[in-house]
Amino acid sequence: MKRPKRWLPQSLIKRHTYRCMLCQMPQTESTDSKSHSAAHDHQGHKSQCHNDLCHNDLCEYCQALLPKVSATCARCGIPTSTPVSLCGHCQKTPPSFDAVIAPFLYQFPVDYLIKRCKHQHHPEISVLLAHEWLKSIQLSDNHAGLQNVDVIVPVPQHWSRQLQRGFNQAEIIAQTLGQYLHIDCLTALRKARTSKAQQHLTRKERLMNLKNTFTISEKFLHRCKGKNIALVDDVMTTGATVEMASQALKAAGIKNVTVWAIARTPETSC
Numbered sequence: 001m002k003r004p005k006r007w008l009p010q011s012l013i014k015r016h017t018y019r020c021m022l023c024q025m026p027q028t029e030s031t032d033s034k035s036h037s038a039a040h041d042h043q044g045h046k047s048q049c050h051n052d053l054c055h056n057d058l059c060e061y062c063q064a065l066l067p068k069v070s071a072t073c074a075r076c077g078i079p080t081s082t083p084v085s086l087c088g089h090c091q092k093t094p095p096s097f098d099a100v101i102a103p104f105l106y107q108f109p110v111d112y113l114i115k116r117c118k119h120q121h122h123p124e125i126s127v128l129l130a131h132e133w134l135k136s137i138q139l140s141d142n143h144a145g146l147q148n149v150d151v152i153v154p155v156p157q158h159w160s161r162q163l164q165r166g167f168n169q170a171e172i173i174a175q176t177l178g179q180y181l182h183i184d185c186l187t188a189l190r191k192a193r194t195s196k197a198q199q200h201l202t203r204k205e206r207l208m209n210l211k212n213t214f215t216i217s218e219k220f221l222h223r224c225k226g227k228n229i230a231l232v233d234d235v236m237t238t239g240a241t242v243e244m245a246s247q248a249l250k251a252a253g254i255k256n257v258t259v260w261a262i263a264r265t266p267e268t269s270c
């Protein structure tokens, strides 16, 4: 009869544990987690497993707290009572981008995680947010549009901001998504000048503030021209930033721009 392994001291049993990035409770890693299978099953093939990208970074309890958007305007991503292809605002003033996928509302705990990532120097939260984006898209069966994307481009920060913060969260999210979806991620946009802090500006003021801010890098132009681009940002508030970035892409000959954002503020329209 085989001797049970229970006699082994607990300290010798190899465990992979991590702390939930929201409630900080220790969790035992499960390689069968939803994030694992969701990311790996996309397009029917497995992506390379990068240790720290395969953890289920939120515990089940905290995951259930994520405020999911149930219905939106497909064009601008604004939450609506039932799904619509064009909301009233988009019918009057269509944005330059063609679609938005933003699965979460900018409410607790998504707002807390994003602020912690940006202002308390936690770039790893960007990876977690990218995982949650993937899982949400996979679960909602809203991933048909993902296959048409040729290149992923993050919304850039001005170099001085990037130097100060040390990272661009949109770029980390974009790279993580590119890695899982097997789509090239190019830092093709540049923010040519600094802009005023936008928190207290109206949409009109934001658009003025960002006028002629984004330029496309000559180096990447030929790889983007005529292609379908996914423009990645962390939060979409009034839509002014992605509108100006999308205008720069379209002016450079990009065929189609879909915005991929983690979260959308509920009360504003773009």
Ligand SMILES: [Zn+2]
Residues within 6 Å of the ligand: 020, 021, 022, 023, 024, 025, 058, 059, 060, 061, 062, 063
């Ligand atoms: Zn938790």
Ligand SMILES: [Zn+2]
Residues within 6 Å of the ligand: 073, 074, 075, 076, 077, 078, 086, 087, 088, 089, 090
């Ligand atoms: Zn709309």
